[in-house]
Amino acid sequence: YCTVPYVDHSAFSAIALLEDLLQLITLSERHRERRKSPPWRPWEQPLFSCWYASHASWHLPHGEADLKKLSEKYGPVFTLHLGPQKVVVLYGYDVVKEALVDQGDDFSGRGSLPLLKKLFQGTGIVTSNGETWKQLRRFTLTTLRDFGMGKKGIEERIQEEAHFLVERLKNTRERPLNPGNYLIHAVSNIICSIVFGDRFNYEDKKFLTLIDWIEENSQLQTSIHTQAYNFFPTLMDYIPGPHQLLIKNFEKIDKFTTDIVLEHQKTLDPTCPRDFIDAFLNKMEQEKGNVDSKFTIETLSRTTLDLFLAGTGTTSTTLRFAILILHKYPEIVEKMQKEIDSVIGRDRSPRMSDRSQMPFTDAVIHEIQRYIDFLPINVPHAVIRDTKFRDYFIPKDTMIFPMLSSVLHDNKEFPNPEKFDPGHFLNANGTFKKSDYFMPFSTGKRVCAGEGLARMEIFIFLTSILQNFTLKPTVDHKDIDISPIITSLANMPQHYEVSFVPR
Numbered sequence: 277y278c279t280v281p282y283v284d285h286s287a288f289s290a291i292a293l294l295e296d297l298l299q300l301i302t303l304s305e306r307h308r309e310r311r312k313s314p315p316w317r318p319w320e321q322p323l324f325s326c327w328y329a330s331h332a333s334w335h336l337p338h339g340e341a342d343l344k345k346l347s348e349k350y351g352p353v354f355t356l357h358l359g360p361q362k363v364v365v366l367y368g369y370d371v372v373k374e375a376l377v378d379q380g381d382d383f384s385g386r387g388s389l390p391l392l393k394k395l396f397q398g399t400g401i402v403t404s405n406g407e408t409w410k411q412l413r414r415f416t417l418t419t420l421r422d423f424g425m426g427k428k429g430i431e432e433r434i435q436e437e438a439h440f441l442v443e444r445l446k447n448t449r450e451r452p453l454n455p456g457n458y459l460i461h462a463v464s465n466i467i468c469s470i471v472f473g474d475r476f477n478y479e480d481k482k483f484l485t486l487i488d489w490i491e492e493n494s495q496l497q498t499s500i501h502t503q504a505y506n507f508f509p510t511l512m513d514y515i516p517g518p519h520q521l522l523i524k525n526f527e528k529i530d531k532f533t534t535d536i537v538l539e540h541q542k543t544l545d546p547t548c549p550r551d552f553i554d555a556f557l558n559k560m561e562q563e564k565g566n567v568d569s570k571f572t573i574e575t576l577s578r579t580t581l582d583l584f585l586a587g588t589g590t591t592s593t594t595l596r597f598a599i600l601i602l603h604k605y606p607e608i609v610e611k612m613q614k615e616i617d618s619v620i621g622r623d624r625s626p627r628m629s630d631r632s633q634m635p636f637t638d639a640v641i642h643e644i645q646r647y648i649d650f651l652p653i654n655v656p657h658a659v660i661r662d663t664k665f666r667d668y669f670i671p672k673d674t675m676i677f678p679m680l681s682s683v684l685h686d687n688k689e690f691p692n693p694e695k696f697d698p699g700h701f702l703n704a705n706g707t708f709k710k711s712d713y714f715m716p717f718s719t720g721k722r723v724c725a726g727e728g729l730a731r732m733e734i735f736i737f738l739t740s741i742l743q744n745f746t747l748k749p750t751v752d753h754k755d756i757d758i759s760p761i762i763t764s765l766a767n768m769p770q771h772y773e774v775s776f777v778p779r
């Protein structure tokens with residue numbers, strides 16, 4: 277085993293490896309069978325394809341491992357086996373709300389998929405549990421709010437970045453391009469300003485390399501190797517492949533943020549905190565004598581990394597999807613532009629207070645987030661104690677998938693849910709229709725800590741783009757495929773190119 281790169285010897289366990297091998301044999305058998313059925317596509321063997329589903333331990337026949345079908349058969353609460361681990365799936369608005377809101381405390385734990393565990397190590401805000409999570413979450417929410425209302429408000433920072441983005445798109449001179457990197461650079465700079473104290477220039481080599489790693493990782497997460505990691509972590513640690521590159525890239529991103537933390541430590545002026553990192557360093561100092569304090573350099577580095585990653589990939593992918601969807605529907609873009617022209621005009625930057633007067637644009641943005649269903653299984657949760665839920669007993673630490681997908685695609689709340697239709701969020705008289713089922717940021721105690729920021733970014737970036745450009749496709753509108761590419765955790769947009777034609 278020593279010859280295989282990236283081997284972590286301490287993680288080696290003969291039993292775990294044997295288990296992995298047995299699982300692999302089962303998986304390959306199942307894949308062989310699936311290949312016989314015609315509509316098989318490589319990315320359609322996500323997480324679920326090799327799961328044994330059980331409700332009172334029943335094993336399901338092959339080909340039925342589709343969660344919607346399983347919920348129809350077994351009801352809204354059922355158990356799956358993810359490798360040796362049991363997962364309770366919550367399917368539908370009622371059970372998701374009951375668990376995350378009504379029994380919010382019981383379900384507030386973070387479940388850990390092997391890949392998430394390997395990468396995030398459970399020490400930052402996203403993957404931690406217990407007292408560490410409570411302290412980090414409280415501090416993060418307060419500090420994000422403080423910096424949002426600081427001397428340069430977040431809204432103003434986003435407007436400024438949107439201006440840079442528009443200038444950059446103008447310079448493309450209508451050349452067809454994949455806007456992915458442009459959007460990541462702009463979005464990432466917002467969270468960089470909050471966490472690191474400054475934005476990066478779009479030509480900055482260090483920044484470009486960093487974004488390349490993030491971008492490469494978002495591609496690598498679609499690979500079957502990466503998905504297999506969640507089933508056979510021990511085995512996959514020994515096998516070369518794209519997942520190893522993903523792990524290596526992640527370590528480089530981690531080093532990048534840790535170096536910035538160390539630099540801040542050297543240059544800190546406690547009387548004048550520049551950003552999130554400085555505020556955290558001050559908090560560490562305040563809590564020095566407190567043995568229960570969870571504010572350490574390690575939790576700081578990891579929380580910084582979490583905010584940077586959570587704040588970059590999610591929002592930029594949503595915007596990339598938005599441009600993909602909008603350039604398929606020119607009539608929708610036209611209607612949005614009419615609203616933009618009448619409420620904002622062409623000469624000033626969009627701001628959040630415009631949104632309430634722009635019901636159609638607001639509905640389109642909601643529909644984009646509903647339709648793309650970015651994190652279909654949510655980020656896994658766990659129960660923090662033995663829990664009674666409806667008629668079921670769920671033992672402490674059981675992993676929970678509160679399926680956001682089942683809420684966002686509920687066919688009573690959103691008739692014809694697989695269709696992109698802004699009418700899902702419009703009343704008959706054209707006013708905006710609110711829905712409790714709009715849950716792309718989840719709900720309850722672990723609801724996305726960056727929801728407000730993300731919504732502000734999506735609105736301002738998107739309206740700024742449409743205020744300045746019309747989107748010209750490179751293929752016929754009807755050939756533009758807006759269906760998501762499914763990966764283990766996130767739905768990703770298809771590759772596309774588009775021209776930004778100045779208005």
Ligand code: HEM
Binds near residue numbers: 724
């Ligand atoms: C469109 C953009 C975004 C979407 C769809 C999204 C969605 C989510 C979801 C579904 C969760 C898991 C909630 C749960 O466990 O129940 C989450 C957690 C989180 N998000 Fe976001 N997010 C977005 C943008 C952001 C941004 C911009 C930030 C930056 C501050 C951010 C920071 C976080 C953090 C720190 C958590 C972990 C919260 C915790 O575990 O307590 N997110 N997000």
